Amino acid sequence: xxxxxxxxxxxxxxxxxxxxxxxxxxxxxxxxxxxxxxxxxxxxxxxxxxxxxxxxxxxxxxxxxxxxxxxxxxxxxxxxxxxxxxxxxxxxxxxxxxxxxxxxxxxxxxxxxxxxxxxxxxxxxxxxxxxxxxxxxxxxxxxxxxxxxxxxxxxxxxxxxxxxxxxxxxxxxxxxxxxxxxxxxxxxxxxxxxxxxxxxxxxxxxxxxxxxxxxxxxxxxxxxxxxxxxxxxxxxxxxxxxxxxxxxxxxxxxxxxxxxxxxxxxxxxxxxxxxxxxxxxxxxxxxxxxxxxxxxxxxxxxxxxxxxxxxxxxxxxxxx
Amino acid sequence: xxxxxxxxxxxxxxxxxxxxxxxxxxxxxxxxxxxxxxxxxxxxxxxxxxxxxxxxxxxxxxxxxxxxxxxxxxxxxxxxxxxxxxxxxxxxxxxxxxxxxxxxxxxxxxxxxxxxxxxxxxxxxxxxxxxxxxxxxxxxxxxxxxxxxxxxxxxxxxxxxxxxxxxxxxxxxxxxxxxxxxxxxxxxxxxxxxxxxxxxxxxxxxxxxxxxxxxxxxxxxxxxxxxxxxxxxxxxxxxxxxxxxxxxxxxxxxxxxxxxxxxxxxxxxxxxxxxxxxxxxxxxxxxxxxxxxxxxxxxxxxxxxxxxxxxxxxxxxxxx
Numbered sequence: 001x002x003x004x005x006x007x008x009x010x011x012x013x014x015x016x017x018x019x020x021x022x023x024x025x026x027x028x029x030x031x032x033x034x035x036x037x038x039x040x041x042x043x044x045x046x047x048x049x050x051x052x053x054x055x056x057x058x059x060x061x062x063x064x065x066x067x068x069x070x071x072x073x074x075x076x077x078x079x080x081x082x083x084x085x086x087x088x089x090x091x092x093x094x095x096x097x098x099x100x101x102x103x104x105x106x107x108x109x110x111x112x113x114x115x116x117x118x119x120x121x122x123x124x125x126x127x128x129x130x131x132x133x134x135x136x137x138x139x140x141x142x143x144x145x146x147x148x149x150x151x152x153x154x155x156x157x158x159x160x161x162x163x164x165x166x167x168x169x170x171x172x173x174x175x176x177x178x179x180x181x182x183x184x185x186x187x188x189x190x191x192x193x194x195x196x197x198x199x200x201x202x203x204x205x206x207x208x209x210x211x212x213x214x215x216x217x218x219x220x221x222x223x224x225x226x227x228x229x230x231x232x233x234x235x236x237x238x239x240x241x242x243x244x245x246x247x248x249x250x251x252x253x254x255x256x257x258x259x260x261x262x263x264x265x266x267x268x269x270x271x272x273x274x275x276x277x278x279x280x281x282x283x284x285x286x287x288x289x290x291x292x293x294x295x296x297x298x299x300x301x302x303x304x305x306x307x308x309x310x311x312x313x314x315x316x317x318x319x320x
Numbered sequence: 321x322x323x324x325x326x327x328x329x330x331x332x333x334x335x336x337x338x339x340x341x342x343x344x345x346x347x348x349x350x351x352x353x354x355x356x357x358x359x360x361x362x363x364x365x366x367x368x369x370x371x372x373x374x375x376x377x378x379x380x381x382x383x384x385x386x387x388x389x390x391x392x393x394x395x396x397x398x399x400x401x402x403x404x405x406x407x408x409x410x411x412x413x414x415x416x417x418x419x420x421x422x423x424x425x426x427x428x429x430x431x432x433x434x435x436x437x438x439x440x441x442x443x444x445x446x447x448x449x450x451x452x453x454x455x456x457x458x459x460x461x462x463x464x465x466x467x468x469x470x471x472x473x474x475x476x477x478x479x480x481x482x483x484x485x486x487x488x489x490x491x492x493x494x495x496x497x498x499x500x501x502x503x504x505x506x507x508x509x510x511x512x513x514x515x516x517x518x519x520x521x522x523x524x525x526x527x528x529x530x531x532x533x534x535x536x537x538x539x540x541x542x543x544x545x546x547x548x549x550x551x552x553x554x555x556x557x558x559x560x561x562x563x564x565x566x567x568x569x570x571x572x573x574x575x576x577x578x579x580x581x582x583x584x585x586x587x588x589x590x591x592x593x594x595x596x597x598x599x600x601x602x603x604x605x606x607x608x609x610x611x612x613x614x615x616x617x618x619x620x621x622x623x624x625x626x627x628x629x630x631x632x633x634x635x636x637x638x639x640x
Contacts, residue, residue, distance in 0.1 A: 104467070
């Protein structure tokens with residue numbers, strides 16, 4: 001169940017978003033930008049920025065543009081990733097390159113990216129420079145992570161566990177870290193503490209990703225609401241597949257050579273035999289425990305971590 | 321013939337470029353970024369920045385990162401435009417999405433765009449803030465201009481001359497204006513004068529574009545080195561085609577319905593009949609005269625405009 005304070009912050013951001021549509025011409029450039037931002041989702045990243053700000057008793061009016069910057073960047077990456085991944089649907093709606101066309105999707109994504117720097121430029125709260133440094137490094141990380149992910153998809157050599165986890169870190173976790181850190185900085189919080197905020201969200205993100213991968217293969221459809229084995233059908237590189245290849249490449253490749261849905265059951269069976277269901281839960285737990293250590297440190301420094309705990313619980317479904 | 325001082329500045333930039341390759345992993349992300357930047361070209365935009373700086377007796381070490389920012393942005397737009405335009409070749413070499421693939425081209429373009437802000441962030445010369453404002457507005461203009469260009473290509477209604485010229489202004493001329501203005505600002509020049517620098521380069525760019533379109537249809541192959549009528553075969557929206565449609569849409573469409581190379585001669589013939597060859601030269605002259613007025617103003621303020629004159633002469637092949 002979502003904490004009512006978290007829900008309140010979520011609503012604050014949604015209101016801000018609605019009050020700040022992108023305005024400009026031509027329509028074919030600006031409509032897709034507003035469309036992708038309107039598709040919803042949990043708004044985890046802006047939420048992290050608002051929570052970071054609140055943890056340090058900041059002024060929410062400084063956190064809202066930072067939350068927006070992060071969400072706009074995230075949506076830029078969605079528009080471009082959907083082209084690269086050939087995805088037709090996002091959140092039950094057609095993706096931008098399907099609803100419009102590919103050139104329009106490239107260009108409206110580009111303009112979203114430019115607009116993040118316009119948002120930053122208008123920001124007038126604390127630690128403007130530190131926020132930019134963090135943001136630029138994050139944007140580069142996300143590009144590198146996405147390219148690594150694409151490289152892995154066509155790699156002929158085996159991918160190491162470390163390389164895989166590093167890709168996930170760059171592609172998805174660092175933006176969560178940056179969202180929280182930049183929100184914290186927008187409260188004028190002590191910059192020496194900002195990296196612990198970053199680490200907390202990054203570790204939570206890594207734990208979330210591992211839980212997500214666990215549930216995709218081992219979760220029950222009634223709980224997740226998603227069809228079991230989606231990643232397996234796609235042949236997606238996950239920690240599970242990479243570990244499986246590491247343990248027995250011949251067996252793993254043989255199982256993945258089975259066509260379509262018939263592949264799911266034997267793969268899951270094999271992964272249970274070699275203990276990957278337990279392994280990935282352990283890894284998720286390890287990241288979760290690291291995040292709890294970061295949280296303890298923040299508590300020690302006197303920050304109000306209640307909302308961070310609630311968010312972690314909401315995302316990971318764990319009692320802390 | 322290119323002025324030796326201009327050539328010297330060009331070489332300074334090329335040296336800077338070679339000394340500042342993009343470093344990072346994975347290779348599939350960074351190689352395309354360095355590849356596109358290595359393809360050459362006249363380097364007009366970085367040159368404008370260096371000349372802007374020199375006109376106000378600035379320190380070239382402040383202008384070089386600004387020149388680089390502009391050239392990197394330009395190359396980002398080339399990588400993405402080549403995908404949108406389905407172009408296989410650029411400067412005699414395969415485009416990024418051909419040499420690598422489309423996802424890699426999208427992503428390496430994205431990273432080039434992010435890197436422009438990293439370059440700006442490291443810039444430590446005068447008027448850092450003013451340079452950013454100019455750059456962000458320019459980046460938005462270029463995105464809008466490119467979208468308008470794409471919209472025009474599929475438009476069912478007729479395009480007005482003004483709408484067309486405004487598209488050209490945004491898509492190509494403003495970046496020239498910004499390159500010169502930002503270079504001038506990097507010399508610590510009086511910001512009240514910066515817009516006249518901007519206008520000079522913008523007007524020169526508009527004049528260049530009109531001359532380029534004139535030469536494509538009416539120039540001799542021996543002088544231009546390009547096949548006559550390329551724009552006509554492509555059916556590209558140019559000032560000539562738009563004016564022709566405005567004067568007689570039925571006739572123009574009939575001529576453009578002729579297939580392939582056979583179309584060139586009758587279209588050129590018709591355009592000469594209705595005086596468009598003279599018309600576009602007049603328009604080029606008008607922009608050129610405006611640029612000379614800007615130049616006079618700059619002279620009056622005491623700037624050294626010799627290199628601006630030389631550049632204009634080099635680009636437009638006109639005696640001032």
